Amino acid sequence: MAAGGSIYTDSLQNGWQSWPWAKTVKLDNTKPVHSGSKSILVASKGWDALSLNRMKASSVGFKTFSFWIYDSGAAPQPIKVIGLTSNKPQKAVSLTPLAPKTWRHVSIPLSQLGVDNKPDLTGFWIQDGGGKGISVVVDDVALLP
Numbered sequence: 041m042a043a044g045g046s047i048y049t050d051s052l053q054n055g056w057q058s059w060p061w062a063k064t065v066k067l068d069n070t071k072p073v074h075s076g077s078k079s080i081l082v083a084s085k086g087w088d089a090l091s092l093n094r095m096k097a098s099s100v101g102f103k104t105f106s107f108w109i110y111d112s113g114a115a116p117q118p119i120k121v122i123g124l125t126s127n128k129p130q131k132a133v134s135l136t137p138l139a140p141k142t143w144r145h146v147s148i149p150l151s152q153l154g155v156d157n158k159p160d161l162t163g164f165w166i167q168d169g170g171g172k173g174i175s176v177v178v179d180d181v182a183l184l185p
Contacts (some may be wrong), residue, residue: 042104045145045182045183045184045185046136046181046182047092047097047103047181047182047183048067048080048092048107048178048179048180048181048182049076049108049180049181049182050076050077050078051067051068051078052067052092054094055094055095055097055145056092056093056094057092057093057094058080058091058092058093059091059092059093059163060082060088060091061088061090061091061123062082062083062084062085062088062089062090063084063085063088063173064081064082064083064084065080065081065082065090066078066080069081069177072110072112072143072177073177073179074108074110074143074179075108075179075180076179076180079110079177079178079179079182080177080178080179081112081176081177082166082174082175082176082177082178083173083174084168084173084174084175085173086170086171086172086173087167087168087171088167088168088174089122089165089167089168090165090166090167090178091164091165092108092163092164092165092166092181093124093127093162093163094162094163095162096107096126096159096160096161096162097160097161097162098158098159098161099150099155099156099157099161099165099183100157100158100159100168101185102142102149102150102156102183102184102185103149103150103151103156103184103185104147104148104149104183104184105121105123105147105148105150105153105164105182105183105184106145106146106147106148106180106181106182106183106184107145107146107166107178107179107180107181108143108144108145108146108148108178108179108180109138109143109144109146109166109176109178109179109183110132110133110141110142110143110176110177110179111138111139111140111141111142111144111175111176111178112140112175112176112177113137113140113174113175114120114140114178115140116137116138116139116140117137117138117168117169117170117174117175117176118119118134118137118168118169118170119134119135119137119138119147119166119167119168119169119174119176120132120134120135120165120167120168120169121133121135121148121153121164121165121167122153122164122165122167123150123153123154123155123161123163123164123167124155124161124162124163124164125154125155125158125160125161125162126160126162127162127163129165130153130154130155131152131153131154133148133152133153133164134169135169138176140174147184150183152171159177166178
């Protein structure tokens with residue numbers, strides 16, 4: 041992997057790209073932000089996702105997928121996170137429903153996502169887990185040692 045585990049801090053980092061399949065993905069959202077000056081706004085229809093991808097990279101040396109998420113909807117929204125190897129989904133981790141208008145830190149061990157110690161890590165999905173669509177903001181996305 042390129043130097044460091046940063047995926048998004050005010051912009052995409054270290055070769056990461058957005059391959060979204062959501063109604064709206066805005067990579068330069070200015071309100072709200074968790075830190076810095078920009079965040080990622082995601083508004084979707086049922087089952088859509090923010091898809092953060094890159095060419096195959098090694099996840100060796102990293103233990104955790106970390107990000108901050110803000111529920112900009114009016115009711116709690118179910119979210120699931122999925123890791124990808126060779127562009128194929130691995131294990132899904134469901135988050136407890138988000139509280140509206142609140143930032144939450146999410147830290148998921150790569151082993152729970154099925155992408156730990158892999159030579160072919162290619163991405164992560166932050167996806168609607170209820171089929172009704174989501175409206176969230178994501179910030180400070182990283183792989184942590």
